[in-house]
Amino acid sequence: MKNKKGDVLWGFALLIWILILAIPHSRAVFMGVMDAHPYMGGFFKFCILATMGDLLGVRILKGEWIIPKGFIFKAIVWGILGMMITLVFTVFTERKKAIVFSI
Numbered sequence: 001m002k003n004k005k006g007d008v009l010w011g012f013a014l015l016i017w018i019l020i021l022a023i024p025h026s027r028a029v030f031m032g033v034m035d036a037h038p039y040m041g042g043f044f045k046f047c048i049l050a051t052m053g054d055l056l057g058v059r060i061l062k063g064e065w066i067i068p069k070g071f072i073f074k075a076i077v078w079g080i081l082g083m084m085i086t087l088v089f090t091v092f093t094e095r096k097k098a099i100v101f102s103i
Contacts, residue, residue: 006065013052038090039083046082051075 020026034041054074058066068074 003059003064006059010052010056010059010065017049038086042082042086043079044082046085047075047079050078050082054078 020030034045051071051074055065055067058068
Protein backbone atom coordinates (compact mmCIF):
# COMPACT_ATOMS: atom_id res chain seq x y z
CA MET A 1 0.00 0.00 0.00
CA LYS A 2 2.92 2.34 0.70
CA ASN A 3 4.06 2.21 -2.92
CA LYS A 4 0.54 2.94 -4.19
CA LYS A 5 0.38 6.09 -2.07
CA GLY A 6 3.69 7.31 -3.51
CA ASP A 7 2.56 6.46 -7.04
CA VAL A 8 -0.59 8.51 -6.56
CA LEU A 9 1.33 11.47 -5.11
CA TRP A 10 3.88 11.42 -7.94
CA GLY A 11 1.11 11.14 -10.54
CA PHE A 12 -0.79 13.99 -8.87
CA ALA A 13 2.30 16.23 -9.02
CA LEU A 14 2.71 15.43 -12.71
CA LEU A 15 -0.98 16.10 -13.32
CA ILE A 16 -0.64 19.53 -11.69
CA TRP A 17 2.19 20.41 -14.09
CA ILE A 18 0.15 19.21 -17.06
CA LEU A 19 -2.89 21.21 -15.98
CA ILE A 20 -0.82 24.37 -15.48
CA LEU A 21 0.39 24.09 -19.06
CA ALA A 22 -2.90 22.86 -20.57
CA ILE A 23 -5.27 25.49 -19.18
CA PRO A 24 -4.86 28.66 -21.30
CA HIS A 25 -5.13 31.17 -18.44
CA SER A 26 -2.71 29.39 -16.11
CA ARG A 27 -0.35 28.81 -19.05
CA ALA A 28 -0.38 32.54 -19.85
CA VAL A 29 0.39 33.40 -16.21
CA PHE A 30 3.12 30.73 -16.07
CA MET A 31 4.72 31.97 -19.31
CA GLY A 32 4.51 35.59 -18.13
CA VAL A 33 6.32 34.77 -14.89
CA MET A 34 8.93 32.68 -16.77
CA ASP A 35 9.51 35.53 -19.25
CA ALA A 36 9.84 38.08 -16.45
CA HIS A 37 12.29 35.91 -14.48
CA PRO A 38 13.93 33.50 -16.95
CA TYR A 39 16.81 32.31 -14.76
CA MET A 40 14.70 31.68 -11.68
CA GLY A 41 12.17 30.03 -13.99
CA GLY A 42 14.88 27.76 -15.37
CA PHE A 43 15.98 26.93 -11.85
CA PHE A 44 12.43 26.17 -10.73
CA LYS A 45 11.47 24.06 -13.75
CA PHE A 46 14.63 21.94 -13.72
CA CYS A 47 14.65 21.61 -9.95
CA ILE A 48 11.10 20.24 -9.88
CA LEU A 49 10.96 18.18 -13.07
CA ALA A 50 14.45 16.68 -12.94
CA THR A 51 14.00 15.80 -9.29
CA MET A 52 10.70 14.11 -10.14
CA GLY A 53 12.58 12.17 -12.83
CA ASP A 54 15.25 11.13 -10.32
CA LEU A 55 12.60 9.91 -7.90
CA LEU A 56 10.83 7.98 -10.66
CA GLY A 57 14.13 6.39 -11.69
CA VAL A 58 14.76 5.19 -8.15
CA ARG A 59 11.17 3.89 -8.00
CA ILE A 60 11.66 1.90 -11.21
CA LEU A 61 15.03 0.48 -10.15
CA LYS A 62 14.24 -0.34 -6.51
CA GLY A 63 10.53 -1.06 -6.80
CA GLU A 64 9.67 1.35 -4.00
CA TRP A 65 9.75 5.05 -3.31
CA ILE A 66 13.03 5.93 -1.64
CA ILE A 67 14.30 9.46 -1.13
CA PRO A 68 18.02 9.14 -1.84
CA LYS A 69 20.73 10.72 0.28
CA GLY A 70 21.60 14.21 -0.89
CA PHE A 71 18.12 14.68 -2.35
CA ILE A 72 18.02 18.44 -1.64
CA PHE A 73 21.57 18.98 -2.93
CA LYS A 74 20.77 17.14 -6.17
CA ALA A 75 17.65 19.28 -6.60
CA ILE A 76 19.76 22.43 -6.18
CA VAL A 77 22.32 21.16 -8.70
CA TRP A 78 19.49 20.42 -11.16
CA GLY A 79 18.21 23.95 -10.61
CA ILE A 80 21.64 25.47 -11.27
CA LEU A 81 21.91 23.42 -14.45
CA GLY A 82 18.52 24.79 -15.47
CA MET A 83 19.79 28.33 -14.98
CA MET A 84 22.88 27.56 -17.07
CA ILE A 85 20.80 26.06 -19.87
CA THR A 86 18.54 29.13 -19.84
CA LEU A 87 21.63 31.34 -20.10
CA VAL A 88 23.00 29.33 -23.02
CA PHE A 89 19.71 29.59 -24.92
CA THR A 90 19.64 33.35 -24.25
CA VAL A 91 23.22 33.86 -25.45
CA PHE A 92 22.83 31.81 -28.61
CA THR A 93 19.45 33.38 -29.46
CA GLU A 94 20.93 36.87 -29.14
CA ARG A 95 24.01 35.83 -31.15
CA LYS A 96 21.83 34.40 -33.92
CA LYS A 97 19.82 37.64 -34.06
CA ALA A 98 23.05 39.66 -34.29
CA ILE A 99 24.35 37.50 -37.14
CA VAL A 100 21.09 37.67 -39.08
CA PHE A 101 20.81 41.45 -38.73
CA SER A 102 24.46 42.04 -39.71
CA ILE A 103 24.10 40.25 -43.04
